[in-house]
Amino acid sequence: MNQEVLNGLIRPKNVAIIGASVTPGKIGHTVVLNLIKGGYTGGIYPVNPESEEILGKKVYKSVKDIPGPVDAAILTIPAKFVSPVVDECGQKGVKGLIVITSGFSEVGRRDLEEEMVEKAHKYGMCVLGPNIVGTLSNADKFNGSFAPFLPLPGKSSMVTQSGALLIAIDAASFTRRVGFEKLISIGNMCDVDFADLITWLNNDPATYCISLYVEGFKNGRAFIEAGKKASKPIIALKSGVSAHGAAAAASHTGSLAGAAKIYKAAFQQAGVIQASDLNDLFNRTQVLSLQPPMKGEKMLILTNGGGVGVLATDAAEKYGIPLMFAPEDVQAELKKHMPEYGSAKNPVDMTGMAGNEWYKETVQFSFAHPWVDGLCVLYCETAMTNPQGIAESIKAGIDATGIKDKPVTVSFVGGERSDKAMQWLVEQGIPAYGAPDIAVNALACLREYERIKEIASEPEYQCKEADKSLALEVIAKARKDGRDALTEIEAKQVFAAYNLPVTKITLAKTEDDAVTYAEKIGYPIVMKIVSPDILHKSDAGGVKVNIKDETGVREAWKTILENVRAFKPTADIHGIAIQEMAPWGTEVILGSVNDSSFGPTVMFGLGGIFVEVLKDVTFRVTPVSRGQARRMLTEIRGAPILKGVRGESPRDQEALIDTVCNFSNMILDLKDEISESDANPVLVYEQGKGLKVADARIILKKK
Numbered sequence: 001m002n003q004e005v006l007n008g009l010i011r012p013k014n015v016a017i018i019g020a021s022v023t024p025g026k027i028g029h030t031v032v033l034n035l036i037k038g039g040y041t042g043g044i045y046p047v048n049p050e051s052e053e054i055l056g057k058k059v060y061k062s063v064k065d066i067p068g069p070v071d072a073a074i075l076t077i078p079a080k081f082v083s084p085v086v087d088e089c090g091q092k093g094v095k096g097l098i099v100i101t102s103g104f105s106e107v108g109r110r111d112l113e114e115e116m117v118e119k120a121h122k123y124g125m126c127v128l129g130p131n132i133v134g135t136l137s138n139a140d141k142f143n144g145s146f147a148p149f150l151p152l153p154g155k156s157s158m159v160t161q162s163g164a165l166l167i168a169i170d171a172a173s174f175t176r177r178v179g180f181e182k183l184i185s186i187g188n189m190c191d192v193d194f195a196d197l198i199t200w201l202n203n204d205p206a207t208y209c210i211s212l213y214v215e216g217f218k219n220g221r222a223f224i225e226a227g228k229k230a231s232k233p234i235i236a237l238k239s240g241v242s243a244h245g246a247a248a249a250a251s252h253t254g255s256l257a258g259a260a261k262i263y264k265a266a267f268q269q270a271g272v273i274q275a276s277d278l279n280d281l282f283n284r285t286q287v288l289s290l291q292p293p294m295k296g297e298k299m300l301i302l303t304n305g306g307g308v309g310v311l312a313t314d315a316a317e318k319y320g321i322p323l324m325f326a327p328e329d330v331q332a333e334l335k336k337h338m339p340e341y342g343s344a345k346n347p348v349d350m351t352g353m354a355g356n357e358w359y360k361e362t363v364q365f366s367f368a369h370p371w372v373d374g375l376c377v378l379y380c381e382t383a384m385t386n387p388q389g390i391a392e393s394i395k396a397g398i399d400a401t402g403i404k405d406k407p408v409t410v411s412f413v414g415g416e417r418s419d420k421a422m423q424w425l426v427e428q429g430i431p432a433y434g435a436p437d438i439a440v441n442a443l444a445c446l447r448e449y450e451r452i453k454e455i456a457s458e459p460e461y462q463c464k465e466a467d468k469s470l471a472l473e474v475i476a477k478a479r480k481d482g483r484d485a486l487t488e489i490e491a492k493q494v495f496a497a498y499n500l501p502v503t504k505i506t507l508a509k510t511e512d513d514a515v516t517y518a519e520k521i522g523y524p525i526v527m528k529i530v531s532p533d534i535l536h537k538s539d540a541g542g543v544k545v546n547i548k549d550e551t552g553v554r555e556a557w558k559t560i561l562e563n564v565r566a567f568k569p570t571a572d573i574h575g576i577a578i579q580e581m582a583p584w585g586t587e588v589i590l591g592s593v594n595d596s597s598f599g600p601t602v603m604f605g606l607g608g609i610f611v612e613v614l615k616d617v618t619f620r621v622t623p624v625s626r627g628q629a630r631r632m633l634t635e636i637r638g639a640p641i642l643k644g645v646r647g648e649s650p651r652d653q654e655a656l657i658d659t660v661c662n663f664s665n666m667i668l669d670l671k672d673e674i675s676e677s678d679a680n681p682v683l684v685y686e687q688g689k690g691l692k693v694a695d696a697r698i699i700l701k702k703k
């Protein structure tokens with residue numbers, strides 16, 4: 001999207017309100033009122049053929065009658081009247097349309113939306129919405145919305161897919177002391193989408209952090225690209241992650257919300273922090289807009305109360321930055337600022353004796369010490385101390401170090417005086433929260449931001465050259481037969497073309513052939529039915545493993561055919577696959593699905609019965625870097641199994657990482673052909689011994 005045009009939409013120098021109304025309470029009236037009340041200094045031009053004056057502003061019959069240029073037009077007229085107005089705006093040279101009006105795709109009228117966008121593009125205009133509250137900007141004192149006032153000023157800008165939530169967050173910004181520079185309602189996203197706004201906000205000098213409320217993306221890949229390129233922290237709250245929630249979101253916005261696991265992966269790949277709920281969104285938005293990333297793992301907790309110290313310690317483990325004991329020299333220095341019975345280990349407990357002095361000196365020493373990557377300062381209100389004094393001491397300690405590239409968070413537990421002191425701290429740029437676990441969560445978020453940025457900027461995996469034409473040949477042959485499922489043999493040919501280590505496999509059409517091939521491959525062997533009508537071969541009694549000799553082959557031949565014919569008499573049987581028997585190994589699964597928002601995605605998990613029962617799987621949007629593949633291996637619950645449990649040696653994780661990357665490469669390269677695929681099981685051996693794909697399945701896209 002043309003960022004210059006978008007600039008006209010978000011930071012207009014003058015604005016027309018089309019559908020402006022003299023009637024208080026109508027949206028067309030409210031928007032004019034809000035622009036005036038907000039203090040917007042640009043041109044405010046109400047448009048309505050039937051009025052002369054609204055709130056002291058001259059009303060124009062048409063946007064074309066307005067003298068001088070118009071950057072943005074806010075549309076509040078009914079959907080059915082929008083089309084001719086788009087022409088007029090285009091002819092006037094308007095840059096962007098802010099379409100507040102509803103009654104488009106959210107009620108099934110996608111056609112109206114498409115017509116509007118097509119027309120707008122003809123004139124080089126962009127469209128925000130429709131079905132939105134509008135946009136608000138503190139920097140420009142621009143309230144082009146029907147939300148009653150500008151939010152508490154702050155460094156974060158928020159884009160939200162829910163208009164109601166925008167209005168609520170606008171009001172909540174004051175009580176929660178989380179300020180916003182801009183609030184942008186994105187609505188149906190018929191044109192301007194999340195990716196466009198991320199790119200724009202990343203270049204906005206008034207925005208330091210980008211905050212998103214997401215129901216679903218239309219173009220997930222554009223979002224990932226925009227996120228990766230952004231240099232400012234981005235935090236997203238995705239709703240509709242439960243099965244029921246997804247349905248609610250779908251009927252709400254008309255865009256289908258995707259699966260929770262895929263969104264989680266996409267956020268990580270985009271370098272975007274995910275908020276777990278609305279509270280978390282506020283808390284993390286605050287810390288991300290006020291503090292730098294945490295560059296290392298080591299957090300030091302300072303406290304005057306043992307209880308909150310322990311709560312913070314628990315939270316540290318929960319949020320992925322477990323505490324370490326401070327080194328001896330650090331402890332020795334800290335000991336100077338506490339009584340005998342205090343603890344300098346970490347959490348550092350200065351005890352209830354700690355007053356302003358100790359707080360200042362300990363904060364100053366700890367924050368400056370190179371061992372400390374992030375500082376979390378806790379305080380329990382006591383009878384002896386004054387919260388404001390402690391707050392000022394903390395600030396003084398931090399300031400004395402002159403350090404700007406290390407984060408600090410604070411939690412005061414107490415009453416009104418503590419709340420006031422925390423408010424003061426936030427105004428000084430130090431995030432402060434009413435509970436110790438939230439202060440730790442905030443630091444964990446800064447740590448996560450650093451890590452996630454590293455991963456998102458990783459180079460792509462360099463795959464060994466694949467034989468795409470061979471893969472396409474195999475696929476074309478199956479299509480010619482009128483099939484959209486490949487047999488295991490065909491699927492393994494495609495896999496092999498992408499350097500995936502499949503078992504040796506040959507199709508036998510007769511019992512005698514079976515014996516010949518078995519001898520060629522070498523016993524023990526595995527025999528499996530080959531039929532496009534049987535996708536789950538074991539269910540049909542179509543798999544025999546560990547066949548050791550000719551008698552075994554002949555027996556298996558008969559049994560498999562009998563079983564399959566009984567299971568499905570009409571099955572088209574190509575023959576029986578004779579394949580190398582892979583030695584026992586840890587069973588994992590690789591799979592792929594084509595997601596409606598993100599395109600081809602890769603799944604990894606523990607195989608065998610684990611996958612069905614535990615659903616212990618994780619996803620990534622393709623392509624997958626080595627770093628991401630490694631994260632996939634570690635983030636499943638069964639991860640310890642790959643590291644080796646109960647005396648078993650660790651599995652060959654490096655080989656598995658390569659295989660995940662090659663698999664991802666295959667899925668992406670063949671995205672126009674493959675709709676779904678899996679390798680289940682893949683048998684993973686001990687370190688250095690690699691792995692084997694024992695079973696392969698590919699379902700083609702319908703053409």
Ligand code: ADP
Binds near residue numbers: 581608
């Ligand atoms: P299904 O179509 O039922 O998934 P599979 O090909 O996965 O059939 O075979 C079922 C099971 O047989 C696998 O889960 C695996 O344990 C075992 N198996 C299949 N092929 C091999 C092989 N080549 N070497 C060793 N074990 C195998």
Ligand code: MG
Binds near residue numbers: 680681695
């Ligand atoms: Mg299988």
